[in-house]
Amino acid sequence: MKEPIISAILFYFFAFLTLGSAFLVVYLSNIMRAALSLLFSLIGVAALYALMAADFLATAQVLIYVGGILILILFGVMLTQRIYMAQAFAGKGQVIPGAAISLGLALCLIVSIWSQHFPSPGHLGDFPTTGRIGRLLLTRYILPFEVASVLLLVALIGAAFLARKEVK
Amino acid sequence: MIGLQHYLTVSALLFSVGVFGILTRKNAVSILMGIELILNSANINFVAFSRFTTGGLDGHIFAIFSIALAAAEAAVALAIILGIYHRIQTIDVDKAQELKG
Numbered sequence: 001m002k003e004p005i006i007s008a009i010l011f012y013f014f015a016f017l018t019l020g021s022a023f024l025v026v027y028l029s030n031i032m033r034a035a036l037s038l039l040f041s042l043i044g045v046a047a048l049y050a051l052m053a054a055d056f057l058a059t060a061q062v063l064i065y066v067g068g069i070l071i072l073i074l075f076g077v078m079l080t081q082r083i084y085m086a087q088a089f090a091g092k093g094q095v096i097p098g099a100a101i102s103l104g105l106a107l108c109l110i111v112s113i114w115s116q117h118f119p120s121p122g123h124l125g126d127f128p129t130t131g132r133i134g135r136l137l138l139t140r141y142i143l144p145f146e147v148a149s150v151l152l153l154v155a156l157i158g159a160a161f162l163a164r165k166e167v168k
Numbered sequence: 169m170i171g172l173q174h175y176l177t178v179s180a181l182l183f184s185v186g187v188f189g190i191l192t193r194k195n196a197v198s199i200l201m202g203i204e205l206i207l208n209s210a211n212i213n214f215v216a217f218s219r220f221t222t223g224g225l226d227g228h229i230f231a232i233f234s235i236a237l238a239a240a241e242a243a244v245a246l247a248i249i250l251g252i253y254h255r256i257q258t259i260d261v262d263k264a265q266e267l268k269g
Contacts, residue, residue: 025205041205064238076197136226
């Protein structure tokens with residue numbers, strides 16, 4: 001009896017953390033602060049994964065997004081020093097239609113989600129997922145796994161090539 | 169009871185916030201942050217459907233691949249942004265229009 005209430009409280013807390021910091025990401029004009037609120041948003045998403053019993057994904061989210069991608073973005077912010085001078089937002093002519101479009105989109109999505117009847121599952125997934133994910137990756141998904149590793153190699157070499165100083 | 173639709177709602181709102189960020193920002197790094205928010209909302213959907221339907225762990229696998237692709241995308245995007253910055257000394261996307269006909 002007690003467990004659903006606690007998980008509901010946790011869900012709403014982390015949902016508000018995620019959405020509130022995501023809103024700050026797009027609202028704050030100081031890009032450094034926006035990057036820092038992106039940190040909280042990503043951690044909130046990791047907590048939502050944990051609430052959905054996706055233990056491996058929650059860890060991967062913290063490791064890759066918070067430890068990797070966010071650090072990359074912060075490097076990007078700090079390497080381009082004039083970032084603070086750049087005007088953060090487009091003019092009003094773009095903000096109001098943008099807000100209208102995204103609000104309409106959110107409304108459409110939420111209405112269609114709640115008007116749909118999803119069949120309730122017989123049983124929820126089992127908790128430790130890491131071992132089964134590893135087995136799936138090396139059996140049924142072995143080809144995408146290898147292709148993804150080649151893609152990562154190509155992307156990182158390409159990124160290093162693009163970002164290097166030009167040799168004359 | 170928190171079900172599939174609650175998670176889908178969070179994901180839809182996160183997606184809309186990301187779209188708003190992409191539409192209204194002029195700074196290339198901020199646009200990249202909006203894209204990351206959208207990718208996260210898609211991942212929430214994958215995991216939620218995997219949890220609340222009888223699909224097994226396939227949704228988790230898709231989310232893992234999408235996280236890996238997001239890492240590659242962020243690395244390439246930041247390299248391009250640095251290249252643009254070296255070339256025209258700004259990362260205002262409205263100023264990068266050399267290829268405009």
